[in-house]
Amino acid sequence: MRWGLVCKPDKKSLSIGKEIYELIGDAMLEKKIASYLAKPGHTIKEIGENADKIVVVGGDGTILMVLRYTTKPIFTINTGSVGFLAETEPDHAVEGMKKVLDGEYIIDERKRIKAVLNGERLPDATNEVTIHVSNVGKILSLELTVDGIPTEDVDGDGIIISTPTGSTSYSLSVGGPIVDPSIGAFIVAPIAPFRHISSPLVIPDNKKLEVKVMREKSAKVIVDGIRAGMLSKGDEIILSLSEKKSPFIRLEEDFYRRVYEMLSFSVKRAKDGKNKGN
Structure with missing residues (x-):
């Protein structure tokens, strides 16, 4: 199994990427996380073509960029804002990755x-x-x-x-x-x-x-x-x-929970913005 790892180029994402790399061991690293770890790097296109599975740490924009170059299964960790496409949050990234490595996941193929x-x-x-x-x-x-x-x-x-x-x-x-x-x-x-x-x-x-x-x-x-x-x-x-298709590695089937959380987040953000303006 050859893993790929792509991270959004910010401190939080790269730090999580380092933890994930230590879990999965050898992996094809995108150039930004490779530089952070002082390892050889690859383009997203190279990773998309040659890795068997890919971990993506970032927001929906980073996830969509990776999917532009691959049809391989991706496991996604959200470090963006809403992150509706992502499977898990930073606090659960290591735990989620361990489950994936143990085979405790399903593949959600999106059209x-x-x-x-x-x-x-x-x-x-x-x-x-x-x-x-x-x-x-x-x-x-x-x-x-x-x-x-x-x-x-x-x-x-x-x-x-x-x-x-x-x-x-x-x-x-x-x-x-x-x-x-x-x-x-x-x-x-x-x-x-x-x-x-x-x-x-x-x-x-x-x-x-x-x-x-x-x-x-x-x-x-x-x-x-x-x-x-x-x-x-x-x-x-x-x-x-x-x-x-775009295959996502999921720990559980939870589309409606995601919808609920996304809409709740949007309402909370709107209320917070209104309160700041008062």
């Missing part, structure tokens, strides 16, 4: 979105593909078709197409629903629609979605928070279910 822009395949999305107007203050006009059938015209800042995994992320912030990952679906949510009749759609993930730019405005294509391309008038992006 991805395949995105093809003007014939070129982009990186798959674990969370979402976002199409967003390039110039702030301008309206982007998009046409959405499902299996070749015109379904909705969106005039606004853009549109988000997310997986159930991504339904708790950017999509949720624009009014999209939370969808259980066991449900095979795409969530299509408009961003700041000019027409208020536009509303999120939940579409079976065996459908093919096409989004086309209808007016002479440029748009950015963003995959899991990273810019992946541009769209101009007449360009289209085709979205479908990927053949690849």
